[in-house]
Amino acid sequence: MAKRRKVGNPMALGVLSVLAFRQMHPYEIASALKGWGKDRDLQIKWGSLYTVVGNLAKNDLITEVESVREGRRPERTVYRITDTGRAELLDWTRELLSTAEPETPRFRSGLSVMSVLSPDEVVTLLQQRLDAVGQAIAATLVEYDVPRLFLLEVEYDRAMLTAEAAWMRSLIAELESGTLPGIDDWRQFHETGTAPEDILRLAEESIKNP
Numbered sequence: 001m002a003k004r005r006k007v008g009n010p011m012a013l014g015v016l017s018v019l020a021f022r023q024m025h026p027y028e029i030a031s032a033l034k035g036w037g038k039d040r041d042l043q044i045k046w047g048s049l050y051t052v053v054g055n056l057a058k059n060d061l062i063t064e065v066e067s068v069r070e071g072r073r074p075e076r077t078v079y080r081i082t083d084t085g086r087a088e089l090l091d092w093t094r095e096l097l098s099t100a101e102p103e104t105p106r107f108r109s110g111l112s113v114m115s116v117l118s119p120d121e122v123v124t125l126l127q128q129r130l131d132a133v134g135q136a137i138a139a140t141l142v143e144y145d146v147p148r149l150f151l152l153e154v155e156y157d158r159a160m161l162t163a164e165a166a167w168m169r170s171l172i173a174e175l176e177s178g179t180l181p182g183i184d185d186w187r188q189f190h191e192t193g194t195a196p197e198d199i200l201r202l203a204e205e206s207i208k209n210p
């Protein structure tokens with residue numbers, strides 16, 4: 001089970017990760033997160049940056065070093081990570097890498113109720129998704145001028161997308177060939193509006209024995 005964090009916003013993890021390299025002011029933090037692609041990986045919402053930085057400081061995870069002014073620009077506060085913050089960063093990272101948590105992607109939810117659509121429409125929709133996944137895979141093949149160590153999450157994305165694409169191709173093939181178990185009953189349901197008796201029986205038994 002995931003631990004409760006003093007500052008649990010994903011952006012907090014990103015801020016701590018960049019300050020682990022050197023002290024920065026918030027504008028530099030944002031630039032580093034964007035430059036390293038962490039805004040994509042951590043689903044960062046930029047409007048909360050200063051709030052997150054303030055909360056990290058309030059909880060002694062980062063601390064102010066100095067305030068600097070460059071030319072006519074507004075004064076900027078420089079922060080560094082504290083020992084407490086570094087310990088939190090390490091513990092949080094270890095948890096994320098080692099703990100398997102149940103996740104429910106939107107695609108999985110759609111698969112669970114796809115029988116409400118006809119097999120032919122499902123094939124069309126899966127083909128659309130397969131095309132989109134193919135484009136996403138192509139996007140992961142773009143070369144970045146950074147060490148591989150900082151791109152392992154992109155490799156993970158590619159592996160997951162490639163596996164999903166292979167699985168969808170297999171499912172589409174079963175649907176098109178009519179070899180998916182139960183597809184005849186599924187088609188009959190959409191042609192007649194009558195659900196198979198075994199499916200209805202299962203639902204009724206579940207209601208009687210919750």
